Structure formats: C-alpha cells, structure tokens
Amino acid sequence: MSEEALQSFFESVPGQVLTVATIFLLLVLIMRSSKKKNDVSVLVKSAILMGVAFVLNQVTLFRMPQGxxxxxxxxxxxxxxxxxxxxxxxxxxxxxxxxxxxxxxPYVIHPIQIFMDYPLAFGAIGIGAILRETKQGMITGYLVGVLGRYLVTVVSGIIFWGMYAAEGFSAVSWSFFYNMTYMLPEAVATVAILLIPQVRQFFEKYKQE
Incomplete structure (x- = not known):
C-alpha cells in the first residue's frame, strides 16, 4: 500500500473506527490483566491518566519542525x-x-512505521514500571520508560525519516540527536520535580500492590 493510501485510510472514517476499536480492546485488556479477574477501577483510573497525558501533550512548550x-x-x-x-x-x-x-x-508512510511511531513507542514508556518496587523506582522507572520510547523513535527515524537528516548528519546521527532534543528536556524537568519527596509520596499512596 502506498504512502498516500495509508495516510488516506487512517484519516478516513473506517480507519479511525478500526483504530478506536483497537484502543477499546486494549483498555479491556488493562482491566482484565490485573490480579482480579476484572477490575473496573484500574480501567477507569488508567483512562483518566491517559486523558491527563493527552491534555498535557497539548500544552506544547516547544514543537520540533519534523515532529x-x-x-x-x-x-x-x-x-x-x-x-x-x-x-x-x-x-x-x-x-x-x-x-x-x-x-x-496521523502521519503514516509505512505499516511498520505506524506500529513503531505510535503504539510501540508510547507502549515502551510502560516498560519502566518493572522497577516500580525498587529504591527510587519512580525516578529510575520513568527514565527507563523514556529511554525505551527514545530508542524506538530513534530506530524509526533511522529507517523511515533518514531522508530528512540535516546537512552534515547521517541518518543515524541525526535520529539520535533530533529525538534527544525534545525528550531529554522534558525528562530532566520531570526528574527535577520528582526529586521533591512530597511529590513522590503523593503518588506512592495510590500504588496498587
């Protein structure tokens, strides 16, 4: 399928319906994958946090020219x-x-690029939760999650966006540099806030064992 056809599909009603249906399925899996057989509270709280993330994502401090x-x-x-x-x-x-x-x-040029830039890149943030029970697990886990997203995005940049590399950069060096310029400042600012003990303690109260 051509780049134009892919873009048109995901901008169309059938493409959006398919994507929304997949989102719904993933939310159901969130509810059913908890220790209880079904935990609606996990679903609701997860959906709220996703909504918060979406709203915060609209508060753009700086937007890069190539995404x-x-x-x-x-x-x-x-x-x-x-x-x-x-x-x-x-x-x-x-x-x-x-x-x-x-x-x-939607900005799509290839089926694999869709998977890497959207569900895989953002899903990688959740990998950091494997450190949730360790000392300073909130900070280290968050950084691991950001690193996961960064690496997926870098690989996607090398494979699919290398043609947009700035003069003097290879596809590899440009992807490493470009994606760092917007992820690193946000990560540093977030860690600075999380170094405040009261902030970490606030979230710790809601952690489900």
Whole structure:
C-alpha cells in the first residue's frame, strides 16, 4: 500500500473506527490483566491518566519542525499507569495512547512505521514500571520508560525519516540527536520535580500492590 493510501485510510472514517476499536480492546485488556479477574477501577483510573497525558501533550512548550515536542510532563502521566498498576497495564495503556495519537494526528508512510511511531513507542514508556518496587523506582522507572520510547523513535527515524537528516548528519546521527532534543528536556524537568519527596509520596499512596 502506498504512502498516500495509508495516510488516506487512517484519516478516513473506517480507519479511525478500526483504530478506536483497537484502543477499546486494549483498555479491556488493562482491566482484565490485573490480579482480579476484572477490575473496573484500574480501567477507569488508567483512562483518566491517559486523558491527563493527552491534555498535557497539548500544552506544547516547544514543537520540533519534523515532529515531536517538549510537553508539560505528558510522558510522566502515561508512565504513572504502569507505576501504579503494573508494567503490563502500563504497556497496554501506552499502546492505547499511541493509537489515540494516531487518530488525532496521523502521519503514516509505512505499516511498520505506524506500529513503531505510535503504539510501540508510547507502549515502551510502560516498560519502566518493572522497577516500580525498587529504591527510587519512580525516578529510575520513568527514565527507563523514556529511554525505551527514545530508542524506538530513534530506530524509526533511522529507517523511515533518514531522508530528512540535516546537512552534515547521517541518518543515524541525526535520529539520535533530533529525538534527544525534545525528550531529554522534558525528562530532566520531570526528574527535577520528582526529586521533591512530597511529590513522590503523593503518588506512592495510590500504588496498587
């Protein structure tokens, strides 16, 4: 399928319906993958955090010319799903969020690029939740999650966006540099806030064992 056909499909009603149906399925899996057979509270809280992440993502502090932006802690809001409820829930919520981003702002050129830039990149943020029970697990887990998203985005940039590399850069060096310019500042600002003990303690109260 050509780039134009893919873009047209995901901008069309059938494409958006398919994507929304997939989001719904992922949300159901979030509810059913908790320790209880069904936990509606996990679903509701995860959906709220995804909504918060989406709203914060609209608060753009700086937007890069070729995609990506520094936002108001949107990655942390998404990471919280995994931190509070477990890595599986975090990964599923990230994938659902990525598909929501695809519905709102689709930019597609290849089926694999769709998977990497949307569900896989955002789902990778949830991987950091594997450190949720370790010392300083909130900070280190968040950084691992951001690193996961960064690496997926870098690989996608090398494969699919290398043609847009700035003069003097190779596809590899440009992708490493470009994606760092918007993820690193947000990560640094978030960690600075999380170094405040009262902030971490506030979220710790809601962590589900």
């Amino acid at each position: 990506g932006s520094i936002t108001a802690f949107s990655m942390f809001a998404l990471f919280l799903v995994g931190y509070l409820f477990g890595p599986r829930q975090g990964i599923l919520a990230g994938m659902a969020y990525g598909l929501l981003d695809l519905v709102i702002n």
